[in-house]
Amino acid sequence: NAGVIQTPRHKVTGKGQEATLWCEPISGHSAVFWYRQTIVQGLEFLTYFRNQAPIDDSGMPKERFSAQMPNQSHSTLKIQSTQPQDSAVYLCASGSTNSDYTFGSGTRLLVI
Amino acid sequence: AQSVTQPDARVTVSEGASLQLRCKYSYSATPYLFWYVQYPRQGLQLLLKYYSGDPVVQGVNGFEAEFSKSNSSFHLRKASVHWSDSAVYFCAVQGTGSKLSFGKGAKLTVSP
Numbered sequence: 290n291a292g293v294i295q296t297p298r299h300k301v302t303g304k305g306q307e308a309t310l311w312c313e314p315i316s317g318h319s320a321v322f323w324y325r326q327t328i329v330q331g332l333e334f335l336t337y338f339r340n341q342a343p344i345d346d347s348g349m350p351k352e353r354f355s356a357q358m359p360n361q362s363h364s365t366l367k368i369q370s371t372q373p374q375d376s377a378v379y380l381c382a383s384g385s386t387n388s389d390y391t392f393g394s395g396t397r398l399l400v401i
Numbered sequence: 402a403q404s405v406t407q408p409d410a411r412v413t414v415s416e417g418a419s420l421q422l423r424c425k426y427s428y429s430a431t432p433y434l435f436w437y438v439q440y441p442r443q444g445l446q447l448l449l450k451y452y453s454g455d456p457v458v459q460g461v462n463g464f465e466a467e468f469s470k471s472n473s474s475f476h477l478r479k480a481s482v483h484w485s486d487s488a489v490y491f492c493a494v495q496g497t498g499s500k501l502s503f504g505k506g507a508k509l510t511v512s513p
Contacts, residue, residue: 293444320499330502332491345498382446389499392437394446 293393295381301399302371310366310396314383321364322358322390326378335379338364371400402494403428407504415485422477422507423493424466433495434475436466437508438488445454445491451475462486487511 294313302308314321314372323335325348336346353371354390360363368375378397384390406425414420426432433452437445441451449460456468464479475492493501 324502331505334500334502337500339499345500348500382445384499389447389450392446393468394442397442 293381293383293391295393295396299394299397301401304372304400306369308368308371308398310379312364312381313362313392315391318383318385320384321358322382323366326380351396373400376400403429403432403494403502405492405494405502407492407507409507410505413510414482414513418483420479420482422490424475424504426475428494428496434468435493436477437491437493440488441495452492482483482511484511
């Protein structure tokens with residue numbers, strides 16, 4: 290069990306460029322969550338999927354951020370026209386009814 | 402809405418001393434409560450959780466926490482800390498839906 294895999298571990302983008310972050314959940318887990326972590330705001334919920342369907346995206350910024358889960362083996366978080374304030378660690382977690390959530394190591398995004 | 406307050410952002414204890422990290426939650430019903438630990442450049446690891454029953458729950462590495470409904474608290478304790486316990490500790494609440502709401506975290510430093 291390799292755990293939740295997030296790629297890339299680090300990403301540097303220029304202001305205005307697009308960034309795509311990947312998450313591979315643990316096989317068999319039906320739920321996938323995305324969180325953002327910054328020093329100032331702490332851990333913020335962004336969105337989550339259950340059985341690949343979007344369930345709650347209440348934490349997603351309305352513009353520029355989107356998330357998808359095209360199949361049960363991966364989810365993506367896309368940020369268009371990145372801004373310096375998007376710099377953060379983006380954490381993905383997966384879980385199921387009969388198991389605890391497992392977090393990945395995160396993607397550290399730096400927008401310069 | 403659910404929320405968590407961790408009043409102590411930084412805690413320093415001597416190796417071998419006891420530890421308590423405080424957590425207060427806000428939720429209208431009995432929530433699910435969690436403590437996670439985060440080591441540098443890693444994701445969150447579950448220490449322990451409370452769903453129901455015995456208010457004192459045991460976790461990994463000698464950690465335990467006590468749920469108090471009357472105080473809306475879920476404090477984390479350890480009888481004797483080790484230098485390897487130095488990390489950031491997050492309390493989290495899961496109320497309606499499946500998402501977790503986290504406190505701001507407590508950075509623990511264990512001094513020799």
